[in-house]
Amino acid sequence: MALGFQVTFDAANPGKLAEFWALALGYQVQPPPEGFDSWEAFAESAGIPRERWGDYSAVVDPDGNGPRLFFHRVPEGKTAKNRVHLDVNASLPDLHTERGWQRVLEHVRTLTEAGASTIREVNEPGGRCMVMRDPEGNEFCVQ
The missing domain is CATH 3.30.720.120 (Signal recognition particle alu RNA binding heterodimer, srp9/1)
Known part of the structure; x- marks a missing residue:
């Protein structure tokens, strides 16, 4: 179970x-x-x-x-890269399509306005995502 x-x-x-x-x-x-x-x-x-x-x-x-x-x-701040991160699936149900990527970009804009920052875009044969940091520096991806 x-x-x-x-x-x-x-x-x-x-x-x-x-x-x-x-x-x-x-x-x-x-x-x-x-x-x-x-x-x-x-x-x-x-x-x-x-x-x-x-x-x-x-x-x-x-x-x-x-x-x-x-x-x-917690009293201490973040000091190193996350060993675990969340993937936010903003592109569903249109994963791997241009329409899905536009959903990703819209969500990235919303999250940036809410205090997140963009680190980089990843565009590989296995998938495409935006790597971001939340307002306290925790890395996550929007795909």
């Missing part, structure tokens, strides 16, 4: 990074647990110190299909 999983990101600003990835993936920032109108209300009821309330955030697939992405504050 397969096990569920989440992808965890170290972050300087978990809330801001969660908002970026919600936009990048068509996800939503995870709502607070049932019975709470905000994460702050939940944190207060759980006894989490006020200075730690912004230390965590998450995004979820609104359809419930994709994995949860979890963001937690």
Whole structure:
């Protein structure tokens, strides 16, 4: 039996990074647990110190299909290239077509406006993508 999983990101600003990835993936920032109108209300009821309330955030697939992405504050900044990265499939269902590539470029523009940066274009026989960095420097690809 397969096990569920989440992808965890170290972050300087978990809330801001969660908002970026919600936009990048068509996800939503995870709502607070049932019975709470905000994460702050939940944190207060759980006894989490006020200075730690912004230390965590998450995004979820609104359809419930994709994995949860979890963001937690860490004191150190990013220092090296990612060993794992996400591929955002903006070109589907038109993968490997000009129409699909135009979808990629549109999504790259949207993400750049939201704080991402473009590193380079990769165009190889096996595929084409844009390599990018999110607002905190984590590499990812848009294909």
